[in-house]
Amino acid sequence: AQSVTQLDSQVPVFEEAPVELRCNYSSSVSVYLFWYVQYPNQGLQLLLKYLSGSTLVKGINGFEAEFNKSQTSFHLRKPSVHISDTAEYFCAVSVGLQGAQKLVFGQGTRLTINP
Amino acid sequence: NAGVTQTPKFRVLKTGQSMTLLCAQDMNHEYMYWYRQDPGMGLRLIHYSVGEGTTAKGEVPDGYNVSRLKKQNFLLGLESAAPSQTSVYFCASSYGTGQTLNTEAFFGQGTRLTVV
Numbered sequence: 001a002q003s004v005t006q007l008d009s010q011v012p013v014f015e016e017a018p019v020e021l022r023c024n025y026s027s028s029v030s031v032y033l034f035w036y037v038q039y040p041n042q043g044l045q046l047l048l049k050y051l052s053g054s055t056l057v058k059g060i061n062g063f064e065a066e067f068n069k070s071q072t073s074f075h076l077r078k079p080s081v082h083i084s085d086t087a088e089y090f091c092a093v094s095v096g097l098q099g100a101q102k103l104v105f106g107q108g109t110r111l112t113i114n115p
Numbered sequence: 116n117a118g119v120t121q122t123p124k125f126r127v128l129k130t131g132q133s134m135t136l137l138c139a140q141d142m143n144h145e146y147m148y149w150y151r152q153d154p155g156m157g158l159r160l161i162h163y164s165v166g167e168g169t170t171a172k173g174e175v176p177d178g179y180n181v182s183r184l185k186k187q188n189f190l191l192g193l194e195s196a197a198p199s200q201t202s203v204y205f206c207a208s209s210y211g212t213g214q215t216l217n218t219e220a221f222f223g224q225g226t227r228l229t230v231v
Contacts, residue, residue, distance in 0.1 A: 009155065034219075043119070043205060043222035044158075090157060100146050100165045101209060102173070103220055105157035 002095045006106035014114050021076040021109045023091035032094040033074045039087045086113045121206050121223035128196040128230045136191040136226050138206030146209045147189040151202040196230045203227050
């Protein structure tokens with residue numbers, strides 16, 4: 001079965017510092033990977049997704065992620081974070097489920113930005 | 116453009132009470148899902164639907180029932196609430212026909228349920 005592991009449950013960083021949120025997934029023939037962000041008391045919204053092609057994927061709010069097939073990783077990065085990036089971030093892999101798509105989520109990483 | 120709307124946003128239930136959570140989407144999506152979110156566990160799929168009139172079990176279906184009588188609505192029912200069902204519930208929908216795995220899922224704002 002597909003699984004996703006987010007290696008850090010909490011990541012504190014200072015404003016304007018770079019950040020990397022780590023995600024590893026279990027191997028599969030075809031992989032579709034997503035990063036979602038959840039701001040406090042809100043639902044999840046898509047940051048970016050990897051379907052195929054270039055291994056470097058750019059998303060909203062200056063985030064990017066790199067798909068690494070050999071290391072089965074899909075780490076999320078931002079070169080300079082802002083207070084508004086404080087949120088919980090979820091990595092997810094898409095799997096087939098009887099004709100539908102199922103998103104299998106990691107445990108989440110809470111990103112806290114300190115001034 | 117409302118997207119995915121969940122009602123209610125908050126609810127407190129006593130053990131043994133029943134309730135229904137409503138999810139409505141206005142994007143004409145075929146697929147709809149109910150997830151629960153618990154600290155340190157990410158989101159886990161409860162039930163899902165691939166179209167009007169169809170439903171299926173996800174990873175954690177026990178204690179829940181669902182119905183999809185209309186394409187735009189997906190209801191989640193708790194017949195006899197238990198404290199273990201205290202959680203935040205999210206509804207999601209996505210476009211797709213057949214086995215489409217690369218589409219974005221759109222989420223509602225969540226329902227925070229406490230069972231005492």
